Amino acid sequence: MKYFRTLLSEKNISLDTVLEVEGADYGTNFIPVECVVEFMENADRATKVKMRNILNKIDFQNGDVMHFINYLAKFISK
Numbered sequence: 098m099k100y101f102r103t104l105l106s107e108k109n110i111s112l113d114t115v116l117e118v119e120g121a122d123y124g125t126n127f128i129p130v131e132c133v134v135e136f137m138e139n140a141d142r143a144t145k146v147k148m149r150n151i152l153n154k155i156d157f158q159n160g161d162v163m164h165f166i167n168y169l170a171k172f173i174s175k
Contacts, residue, residue, distance in 0.1 A: 100149055101137050105130065108162055116167055120174040128170045136173055 105112065112131040120126045137148055148165075155162050 101134050101152075104152060104156065104162065105134065105166075110163065110166075116170045118167065118171045118174045123174075126170075126174040128173060130166060133166050133169050133173065136169065 102112070110130060112129065112134060114130045116128045116130065116133070118126050118128060137145065140148065148169075151165060152162055154160075155165055
């Protein structure tokens, strides 16, 4: 699904951006946005639709999509 990459590109968010999140067991983790996008792209269809709907709502309300990307990065690091 190209949607996730296209949205981030339109928001001028580089896939090389590294996020710093606290992991449950291993302390601080450094996760590139690219890894979060790959996680999103590899999710099942229903989850992809849910993530897309959430990002659409955030974007429509002029919110910061990076808040959701960071949320997913925290989820991945657990």
